Amino acid sequence: MKNEIKMRLKNRLKDDGLHETGIKGVRLFKVSESIQCAPAVYEPTVIAILSGSKEAILDGQKHIYDNEKYMCCTMSLPVEAGTPNASPEDPLLGVSITLDSKMMTELALEMENISGAIKKTKASELPKGLSFASWDNAFSDALWRLLQLEDNSVDSAMLGEGRLRELYYAVLKGEAGESVRRSFGVGNEIARSIEYLSHRLDQSVTIDELASKVGMSRAVFHRKFKQATSLSPIQFMKSMRLNNAAMNIATGMNVNQAAMSVGYVSSSQFSREFKRLYGQSPKQWISSQGHLYQSY
Incomplete structure (x- = not known):
């Protein structure tokens, strides 16, 4: 499924920059030039890389992520971000999905109310606001189904919220789920x-x-x-x-x-x-x- 998403982005993105999909909070991006890390603010977002790699520096610690792991930022964070390895031969291709706080909170609280749905975290263990998770089948499938909506504005309007909810649920169940639940559910x-x-x-x-x-x-x-x-x-x-x-x-x-x-x-x-x-x-x-x- 990941290869299908990559090919979709390759065919769709002819120019560098951010590209709207018609689905609220979902944008595609392409970068073909090396960009050194510079000051930025990450908002609550999931970033999935299909080709190339990105860098993010938080408090001096460098994080590099690519198509093996997606990035999940659960709160506004001051970082330095860049794409120093991007080139015309190997451009960065990816998807940015804004985390809607209302929908995420509803999902996180629902999960916490279901007995045995999640592992309880000790009060002293507070996951960081910037985390990384391996792509799993649930995330890949949900992202593919979400991006298919951009071909049809009626489908996007009618099904967009439901497909976003499906993707959010995949994130909540994945490796970054604990950090996300603590940011949007109880203990936020x-x-x-x-x-x-x-x-x-x-x-x-x-x-x-x-x-x-x-x-x-x-x-x-x-x-x-x-x-x-x-x-x-x-x-x-x-x-x-x-x-x-x-x-x-x-x-x-x-x-x-x-x-x-x-x-x-x-x-x-x-x-x-x-x-x-x-x-x-x-x-x-x-x-x-x-x-x-x-x-x-």
């Missing part, structure tokens, strides 16, 4: 705090405020947050703000506007922290990225 406090923060990057949000929102002490919140994201809450907030600003600069926003868009009142402070994180000033960084900047 860290994911909820990240969602709260992600909508307030231009505001002053304190660690105490985030901990209070999910009913935890500051110490417990700090420990569980780092377990889930590999970053402390303060590191996470700074990385999210700077990565979002970098993405805004890459799309043409000037440095001052980008700084203000993520809550910085001093452009000089923004430039200092940007250089500390990325090793270059904002202007130097965007010059080095050129036209190869990749935001997905």
